[in-house]
Amino acid sequence: MRFRRHQEAAEAATTRLLLAFAAVVAVVVVVVNALLWAAYRLTLPWATDLPRLFFETNTALVLGFVLGGCWLEGLRLRAGGAHVAQLAGARPAQPAGAAPTAPLERRLERVVQEMALAARVRPPAAWVIARDDRINAFAAGWSEDDAVVAVTRGALERLTRAELQAVVAHEIGHLVRGDARLNMRLLGLVWGLQMVHGFGTRLAEADDRGRRHAGVLFGLALKAVGWVGWLGGRLLQAGVSRQREFLADASAVQYTRQVDGLGGALRKIAGHVPAPSPAPPACLAHLWLVPPGAPAAWQRWLATHPPLAQRLQRLYGSEGDEGDALPAPVLPPPRGDEDAPPPAVAALAPLAFAGAAAERTAPTARAPAPRVAITMPATAALEAARERELTALQRSLHWSSPGERHAALLALLLSGCDDDPRWPAWQRSTAAYRGAAAVRAEVLAMGPAARWQTLQRLATLTAAEDDRFVLRREALKLVRADAAAGEAPRLHWLRLWWLRQALAARPRARTAALPLPALATAAGAATAWLAPLLTAPAREVAAPPLRRALPLRRLHPMQRPLLVKRWLDLAAPRLDDPACAEALALACRLLDSPEPPAVTAALQARR
């Protein structure tokens, strides 16, 4: 996108529209003068001369209405950016603190500072609209001192750093060009034009005694002129607002030097179905990134924002399918080092992205982040491991014969805590299948996230087959053999119970819930058993052997989420460890309780 050209075009269009606006006001003044002159002539035909300063007074009156309305409207919202932001339901960002959105708000503050540097202005205050799941943002403020940029929680959670940066850049673009002030003034002028219409209405309506005087015709004419002027004013104001949106889009591209940031954000907005949120007040509609309500088709000319499709087309040019909507899932929370900024900017400060760039790939940026050479040992090993894991995953997709599935599932059952190549019991169990060793090699090459996915997939496949009973028995035998040797960690027990449950013969029967006194004991026993795994997975020694599975299924359904929450609190500092995350996920499945999102995120995270 040639942003400078787009910026110049938008500025020129704005100037044209403002001139047209001035013309509309001038036309209204002239027509009102003409009407008054005609009225004067009609009502007082014997007068030979117009009164002194006739036209000047009329002009002054009409301009007084129009400009006075503008001034009054400006007074109304002059309370400053913070006040307007509060009207929209925002609060200042809280980067410190233990709230789950604290790292996201920290990221927002940093992004706002970076974009303010790029725009050469003082950083505006960063505010957050905490209860809004939509992806949106707005800017408010009359000057640099009280400028505010507010972003919804949906935008914080669902946009990548690059996209958030582009959204903030768009809003700062609005602040730099004074769009809030311009829009306020135009709205005020429109309101002033509406006052002419109102005056005409008052003249035309009957007075208290139900009589109309000769001014009715004049009043009607004034009403008509006022209405036409007001409509023209509104259309022009909407046109100016749309041009300023294009200008802000081009400014966003200028500050971030990439198109995919804003493009990705707009595409996610197009594809996102938000949870219901309270609607913001309509008087602030023009300050947002996209209009909060959906405008009707006939309101196209009165729309304050151009249609999303048109904005995407301007961003990406008229190339094929890049304007399609993107899904907008909630992304995992940011960790210490973030995605690299676009290559054009990263080239200006190569240090920070030397190490981080090799470990991450930015999914929406088209150009790859700058890579440091492969001669560095740490990243070389990482690259090789990643390649190997991908190959293993691809090969695992082809495992469909019973022998392969058995070998894989048993290997997955026993893997993780100790990748000892011996596994004598496993070898005895899979002796009948010749490719078992190869399957195990693939399983051991996978990382924890890949193993979890493969385990789920194979268990689902096997649950429909008749040979699953053999597998259940074999799995139990293996873990018991390990336990007898004193080497069965808790994770293996959890996996075993879950596998047996997943491959059961028939759907689980509803078991009677435990009576109240036994509940506390059962929950306590379960927590005590799980605690070493959740709090210190690296130091886990073999679990004491159990005769039967924990009575988790007999807990009352209302108790289960509370128990899960308690486990999550216990495990929170260790959630990075894949064993801990997997244990929590398995425990949730055994409890038949939904998995907390933090656990899903931890399972999907790459090492």
Added chain:
Amino acid sequence: MGPVGIVTLALLAAGLVWGVLVYNALVRRRNEIGNAFAQIDVQLKRRHDLVPNLVETARGYLQHEGQTLIAVTQARAGADRAATVARHRPTEAAAIGALAGAEAALDGVLGKLMVVVEAYPALKADATMRELSEELAHTENRIAFARQAFNDAVLDYNNAAQQAPANAVAAVCGFKPAAMLEATRSEVEREAVAVRF
């Protein structure tokens, strides 16, 4: 005086007014460059201030890497000096060039230090070290955007000073074109490319 005289006088006056307006616009743009440079300066100073903390934290763990630490300290001193010189002459191409060179050298040695840190997991996991490298990464982000803003300001100024008819005023009043900061490539990348073949 006759109508011709009045018209000539009016034209001259208009020309003078136009000249003053153009001069003011050029001065405003030149000051923007100074301001943008000051912003980079603030972020560079922040980076220069972080480096000694980094060196001290790493010194405890990296007893055998004395060369690297010395190189970092020296590069930082060099960059500090170049920044002080350029602070007083932001539109001079030579000063900016020298600063760019010194910063590139600092980038290179800091990059080497980061490579070394990767090989010492105890140091990498140290909480202070993590905080410092996070702070360094964010300062680098800010430096990048500040440089981008500087380049934008220089572009605006050059456009205004070199387009006709304003270039006449610029030539008369001594507005020279300013130099942009070019993209830097770290020493590590340059070396690595050479070694591969």
